[in-house]
């Protein structure tokens with residue numbers, strides 16, 4: 442969607458889904474079948490939650506009807522399945538504010554200034570909002586967003602000459618390789634740093650990285666950042682301790698830190714909803730929280746017998762959608778219909 446200006450009216454919708462993990466995505470499907478429009482917000486730059494962040498290429502064997510698929514494939518299939526419902530996605534922003542308006546609807550505000558007014562809210566925030574792990578060096582935060590970045594999209598705005606990337610996962614290696622390759626991101630000198638010359642990235646990514654390193658298109662250093670130098674308000678170099686030599690000074694224009702993401706419960710705890718051990722208490726009829734109109738599905742909720750499994754989250758999403766229909770269409774009967782036989786559902790799915 443186009444950027445919302447500060448003086449624009451908030452966007453109005455039937456449902457806001459907080460979290461685009463597998464359960465948040467399937468929630469869009471169940472809402473769509475019942476003719477409710479949804480906006481989805483996630484702090485990550487793309488969909489998938491734990492599936493894409495923590496185990497994208499590992500197989501999952503317990504999705505009904507799917508004997509095996511990787512976590513990434515599951516997310517791709519869910520995206521395909523919900524495509525007919527044209528949900529609006531807002532990535533790279535955390536939902537900070539959730540409060541009830543005087544007319545009974547809810548106001549949702551994100552870290553990027555997006556404002557939504559919605560009849561219902563679905564919290565599908567899983568184990569929390571994934572945030573990049575920051576490099577803990579005193580004083581370095583002053584350069585955040587100008588010379589120190591925590592994702593490649595932010596760093597892309599900088600025409601940098603010497604780029605240092607820290608990390609050993611796919612994101613870090615891909616980032617270093619995209620700076621080293623010819624193209625809009627090209628930097629004159631690219632170095633990747635990690636504690637040792639071993640990487641947790643996928644073998645194919647590591648092989649491409651090593652090939653570029655062998656031809657000196659980029660460099661590698663084993664080490665750990667311990668300090669930095671600055672001159673006239675600019676970060677000029679990183680001080681690095683190396684495993685088998687003296688400390689080194691690495692001159693740089695930009696530093697991209699990609700040492701992983703860690704989930705933070707974040708603002709969910711501040712929204713006045715009943716919590717038990719940092720999880721949202723819900724009923725098992727509608728998966729509604731202590732505030733009517735706000736539902737919680739997937740790993741974030743708790744109830745007797747709760748199991749943190751994707752298939753349990755899918756079941757919760759189906760019943761929560763029926764619960765929400767009573768708020769969005771008060772007084773309307775909501776009979777159970779089968780996708781196999783209902784012309785209305787097939788029309789909604791674009792299959793009629």
Ligand code: FAD
Nearest residue numbers: 460462464483484490491536566567569570571739740751
């Ligand atoms: P998540 O996947 O955690 O997604 C939540 C999303 O919400 C995240 O993207 C987060 O960034 C976002 N978010 C949180 N707070 C905010 C906020 N305030 N604003 C914006 N965005 C926010 N389950 C199975 O059923 N089968 C398996 O085989 C299996 N294998 C697993 C293997 C591993 C290694 C791990 C770690 C988990 C596995 N699981 C498995 C568990 C499964 O991944 C989780 O149950 C599932 O991801 C929960 O989905 P979710 O949508 O509730 O939450």
